[in-house]
Amino acid sequence: MTKRALITGITGQDGSYLAELLLSKGYEVHGLIRRASTFNTARIDHLYVDPHDPAAKLFLHYGDLSDGSRLVTLMSEIRPDEVYNLAAQSHVRVSFDEPEHTADTTGTGTVRLLEAVRLSGIATRFYQASSSELFGATPPPQSETTQFYPRSPYAAAKLYSYWITKNYREAYGLYAVNGILFNHESPRRGETFVTRKITRAVAAIKAGQQEHVYLGNIDSIRDWGYAAEYVEGMWRMLQVDEPDDYALATGVGLTVRDFLETAFEHVGLNWEDHVRFDERYLRPTEVDALIGDPSKAAEKLGWKATVDGHELAKLMVDADVSALENSGRPWIDTVKLASWGHE
Ligand code: NAP
């Protein structure tokens, strides 16, 4: 029997890698996408096959986590074996600007989807994209048993989602799990997260299109892994007999400064010549250090990260250098982003 999966957030970084993984495993994949005035499917366009083609295995449906009745309808139409809830307003800094919207999408959106699963009566396995941001101010190493201390509207919304997922598991016997994922990046990472902002800037500076990149706090520590490996961990969480919660991480922390050094050195540049401070990129409350302990996932799921933060920085720089060389695109995007807001 062909397994069927529904992915919310399929147009995002993780959604695109997960869709690839599930299609390669023979799944029929359904994705929730938001209606936008421009195309927002660039990360999955290479997977798309005309739905009229009998070989089509990927189907997209308009919907939004703010629209509960739509989620109920989709659950009964698609009848998925597995639901991966990856959709969210996922930017921590932006959540300080849009706390209410973040709560509605990143928090309440989860219970809307869980209700849709419960009301459908289908024996669906549910994955919730929880986050190491939940640990916030609690010092590393952090694992499934570490106390939560959220430090942003984003993390507070994810905390609600974590507990409501656990509650539906306990209250209704739903197969529902939390993947507590530490930062994971890739060439598909959103352009305003710090790693991608840096690697795009390295490519543009190397090409002579830009002189400086403006950043906030470069002393914070993150446990950066490779997104393509993390989606494998998500899938494995739904394949074990009993639902449980798992942290995925490399176990190694780097500062933003370390990432900068590796990324710039990779193309023969010195980061100190090109990085400038701009306080607009600071957060009202910062998360100083996230370093995960992934031993439970290693033991119970056989999952292990193999790409470390330095390797990741290099592969992202390589991808951005070659993207720039191939498209010859001017660096207008980042200039605009930098002057618009607080990312
Ligand atoms: P991302 O690239 O920002 O993708 C977010 C996705 O959510 C996009 O497809 C976006 O659609 C969709 N979305 C946003 N608001 C929505 C709404 N109201 N209704 C329906 N869809 C909506 O995020 P990511 O890095 O892939 O992360 C995936 C999930 O894991 C997120 O929940 C994130 O918070 C969580 N997480 C990420 C990391 C990490 O390091 N990447 C770590 C821990 C947890 P559009 O394309 O239309 O904007």
Ligand code: GDD
């Ligand atoms: N975005 C950004 N832009 N961050 C900057 C900048 C900048 O110009 N300058 C310094 N930073 C610092 C931030 O203050 C933070 O300490 C660190 O770089 C990482 O920021 P982000 O890349 O925006 O990621 P994040 O750690 O806040 O959140 C990501 O990881 C979480 C898991 O721990 C997101 O993917 C979240 O969705 C995810 O839950």
